[in-house]
Each structure stands twice: as structure tokens, then as C-alpha cells.
Amino acid sequence: MAQASTIYALSSGKLPAGVAVVRISGPHVPDAIPTLTGRPTLSPRVATLADIRGEDGSVIDKALCIHFPAPKSFTGEDVLEIQLHGSRAVVTALLDRLATLEGFEPAEPGAFTMRAFLNGHIDLTAAEALSDLIVAETEAQRKLALANADGAQRRLYEDWRKQLISIWASVEADLDFSDQEDVPDEFGNAFVGPIGMLISAIEDHLRGFAAAEIINDGYHIVVAGPPNSGKSSLINYLAKREVAIVTDIAGTTRDLIDIRIEIGGHLVRITDTAGLRDAQDVVELIGIERAHSAMRQADLVLLLDDGSNAPIDVPEEGMLKVYTKADVVDHIHAPRISTRTGEGVEALVTHIADMIDEHIGVFDTIPSRARHVAELTSCLSSLKSATTLAEPELIAEELRKAADALGRTTGAVDVEELLGDIFSRFCIGK
Missing domain, CATH: 1.20.120.430 (tRNA modification GTPase MnmE domain 2)
Structure with missing residues (x-):
């Protein structure tokens, strides 16, 4: 499907950078090659070093230019990719030069991929x-x-x-x-x-699709337990930064706090919650209700137990009990961790990775x-x-x-x- 215009855009991302790639696609590419490089043609699919010249003939930059003749290109049209130094001034000068060429216009988001679809080079699932x-x-x-x-x-x-x-x-x-x-x-x-x-x-x-949702949106873990059982300390340890406030004062965490990390090659969303107890404070009660709501929606609940034997009302299904403060209290149960010394945390992370793999299963095409x-x-x-x-x-x-x-x-x-x-x-x- 032929397009009337020729589109161009910076394709390599944020500037400044060591190298910037400007992509051009459309019917006017063959005519633009001599205008930009001073060369009548470029050997197909061969990187050629050339001076890129401005409207007045001055050199914008020395760049590697690659011409992909139609239809053997990503878009199915004639494509020219120019690899130049990734300074804002150099790239702006080239984009300004392209804007002066007849039939050229800046590309909208997804415009190159849309042309690949319209020209039959990819289908919608591949584009997505x-x-x-x-x-x-x-x-x-x-x-x-x-x-x-x-x-x-x-x-x-x-x-x-x-x-x-x-x-x-x-x-x-x-x-x-x-x-x-x-x-x-x-x-x-x-x-x-x-x-x-x-x-x-x-x-x-x-x-x-359930596996695809977990892969794309993340496996959701809620960390729950009584006040001061080590929930926020575990969150901070896994995030490798201070995300949640940690104090000896019960009820410090009132709202849900989320972090995103990678475990075993999978995206994992971990939610810190308010300490579960019989509270009187109105704000803390709201936080506890939100904690229960988050647990109901989680793929896995990590129920932390610091040995206080505080009664906790949580569903058994989808719950893994973890004993904390292993450096202080010698629990006989496992798994047990200490965020102070790191004891047991890596083993817990490995166990969680195995649980995610089992939950997702072996997928082929989904x-x-x-x-x-x-x-x-x-x-x-x-x-x-x-x-x-x-x-x-x-x-x-x-x-x-x-x-x-x-x-x-x-x-x-x-x-x-x-x-x-x-x-x-x-x-x-x-």
C-alpha cells in the first residue's frame, strides 16, 4: 500500500547519546539520498560513511547511512537510516534539514510500524x-x-x-x-x-491468558502481618532502598505501598500493608481494611510472623507464612528470615520464583x-x-x-x- 508522504523521526531514544539513529521511510527516499549525502545512490543494505549536508551545503555531521530499498525493509517502503553523533544540536540540525524537503513530514507515534502493517509486512499481533x-x-x-x-x-x-x-x-x-x-x-x-x-x-x-497477565502486569504479592513484624523492613530490603518508614511504633504504615522488582525473570508487584490488629484509630482501621482488600486480590500473601503469636485472620489459600527476626528468635519453623543480617531472604526469593514458575506453567503461544x-x-x-x-x-x-x-x-x-x-x-x- 503506497504512501504519498515520506516520514522521518529520531528512532534511537533520548539525547544526548553516543549515537543517534534517524529513520526515514517513504517514496522520496531515493531522491533525498543525493540531496543529503552528495552521492547519487547508496549500495543497498551497506553502511556507507558520508557527509550529511544542510540546505546551504555545509556539513551537519559525518554519518553512517544505510539504504533499504523497497520492498525489503521494515516498512515495505524505501527506508534510509542515518547513524550520527547523538548530540541535540546535530540531530536537531538534521531534522530541520529534512523538514525543508518536499513531501517530508515528521512521523507520528507508531507511524513506521503502521506502514509495515499496511504494506503486509507484519500483522496486528506482531505490531502489538x-x-x-x-x-x-x-x-x-x-x-x-x-x-x-x-x-x-x-x-x-x-x-x-x-x-x-x-x-x-x-x-x-x-x-x-x-x-x-x-x-x-x-x-x-x-x-x-x-x-x-x-x-x-x-x-x-x-x-x-492468565499467565500472560502475570507476565505483563506482574505477579502480585501482598506482605501482611501484625504491627512491627518486619513487613516494611522486608519491602525496603527487596527494593534495596528505603521505600517504607521503619520504626518501633506500631501502626506506622497506614496505606498501601507498592514496589516493582524482578524475581526469577518475572515482574513482581509487592505491596506493604498496615499492621493487622484490633485497632481503634479511624485512619488505621481504614488502612487495615485496605490490607484485607489487597490480600483478597493477591496472587500470594506473605504472612510475616515475628513470634508474638498475635492472632491474624487471613485466608489460608494462597498464603505463605514467613518467620521473621531470625537473628533474634530461634524459630524452629521455616522459612525464616532476617532483614538485619540477610539470613534466609535469598532462599525466600528463590522459593517465590519457583512458585511463580509453577503458577504460570510452561507456555508456548498464549x-x-x-x-x-x-x-x-x-x-x-x-x-x-x-x-x-x-x-x-x-x-x-x-x-x-x-x-x-x-x-x-x-x-x-x-x-x-x-x-x-x-x-x-x-x-x-x-
Whole structure:
């Protein structure tokens, strides 16, 4: 899909930097090469050192220039990438020069990736995965985003859609030949088995979204316990900075305090809470209620026990009791930790990492966004409806709706209204 304009942007991030990369994409790139470099052409996909010149012919900077001729480029258009020194003055001078060229305009967020999609170089799931890869904070997020950017989701959804279209075609053929006397009776029910297999496969796939949510949003741990049991000390120890106030005065923590750390390659959100006790202070009571609310929503509750044997009303499910102040009290139970000496903390972190791995399980290709879940759920609904119907015309219509829902996951059909929302989330230059 040809674009009338040529877009440009800084693609390498915040300045100043050792190297800055300015990306240019569009039909005017071949004409811009001699204008910018003084060379008639550049060897395709070869880094060439050239003087980048301003409108008056003066040298802006010496830069490495790489020309990716269409269609063998990220966007499918002619692309020129200029690698120059990453000072604000140098990059501003180049961007100002590009603004003077006819047909050139600054790129909006996600504009390069949108052109790659519109030119058929990537599908919507890959575009979303690229966005996730850019903001990935952990190893698990990187692996999930990279697998989907490489087309894992697209291949799975396209395979399902091909199977579905084949079933749909069989039903349509049944309609065309329904007046023929020699058509076997079982012909009209031949689709039931294949549809059932598709339903099972999609349902299994959807169950993986729980793992994707944990990978992308973080495994949520709530640290709970009576006052002065070491909750804030543990939070500070794990964060490696003073996040929460630590004193000997009971009830210091009144509100929820969150930190984000990486454990075993996974993003983990840890919440410090108010000490659990029979309090009279109105503000402290609000904090305790918020603590109970956070525990109900957590993936794991770390219940800290300092040996005081204070009665704590917390659910047993999803709870791990941890004995604290191991350097003061010799507990016979495990796990036990001391944030003063560090005893047992690394073992606790390793145990938590194992729990997260067990919770997530081994994942291959899983739906990474709520949008995918919504479309796949719509597909499932139509498939299940098709298995309950007797009229071939109605069955064919449900199969068409199911195929369209699968097509929307990859952007094969009817996604214009989604494009602005998806690509606006990218940074400029991508």
C-alpha cells in the first residue's frame, strides 16, 4: 500500500547519546539520498560513511547511512537510516534539514510500524508484540513479546482460520448440493467433529491468558502481618532502598505501598500493608481494611510472623507464612528470615520464583492482550452456536462470524477502527 508522504523521526531514544539513529521511510527516499549525502545512490543494505549536508551545503555531521530499498525493509517502503553523533544540536540540525524537503513530514507515534502493517509486512499481533518488546522490563516479558513479534500468534490464528474456512466451505457445498438425491446423509454433519477440535484448541489457548497477565502486569504479592513484624523492613530490603518508614511504633504504615522488582525473570508487584490488629484509630482501621482488600486480590500473601503469636485472620489459600527476626528468635519453623543480617531472604526469593514458575506453567503461544481474548471468545461463541443449529444456512452464518473474529485478531479483516488506538501507543520513531 503506497504512501504519498515520506516520514522521518529520531528512532534511537533520548539525547544526548553516543549515537543517534534517524529513520526515514517513504517514496522520496531515493531522491533525498543525493540531496543529503552528495552521492547519487547508496549500495543497498551497506553502511556507507558520508557527509550529511544542510540546505546551504555545509556539513551537519559525518554519518553512517544505510539504504533499504523497497520492498525489503521494515516498512515495505524505501527506508534510509542515518547513524550520527547523538548530540541535540546535530540531530536537531538534521531534522530541520529534512523538514525543508518536499513531501517530508515528521512521523507520528507508531507511524513506521503502521506502514509495515499496511504494506503486509507484519500483522496486528506482531505490531502489538513490537510495542510490548519496546517496553519489556523482564526476561519473561521479552521472551513473550519476541515470540509473538516473530509471528507465533499469527501462524496459530491463521492456521485455525484456514481450518474454519475449509469447514465453512463444506457447509456451503452442502447447501449447494442439498437437492441432490445421492448426497450421503452424514454429509451435513461432517463439520461437527472438526469444529469440536477447534473449540477445544481455542479454549486451551485462552487459558494461557492468565499467565500472560502475570507476565505483563506482574505477579502480585501482598506482605501482611501484625504491627512491627518486619513487613516494611522486608519491602525496603527487596527494593534495596528505603521505600517504607521503619520504626518501633506500631501502626506506622497506614496505606498501601507498592514496589516493582524482578524475581526469577518475572515482574513482581509487592505491596506493604498496615499492621493487622484490633485497632481503634479511624485512619488505621481504614488502612487495615485496605490490607484485607489487597490480600483478597493477591496472587500470594506473605504472612510475616515475628513470634508474638498475635492472632491474624487471613485466608489460608494462597498464603505463605514467613518467620521473621531470625537473628533474634530461634524459630524452629521455616522459612525464616532476617532483614538485619540477610539470613534466609535469598532462599525466600528463590522459593517465590519457583512458585511463580509453577503458577504460570510452561507456555508456548498464549493470547497476550485482552483484545485477543475478546475476539477469540467471540469466535468460540459462534462455533458453539453452530454445533447447536440444524439449518445449514444458519450454521454457515455462524461459521462466517467465527472466521471474521479470528481474522480480526491478526488484522486480516475489519480492523480500521483499532489502528489508531494500537499504533498511538508506540513511541515516536517506531
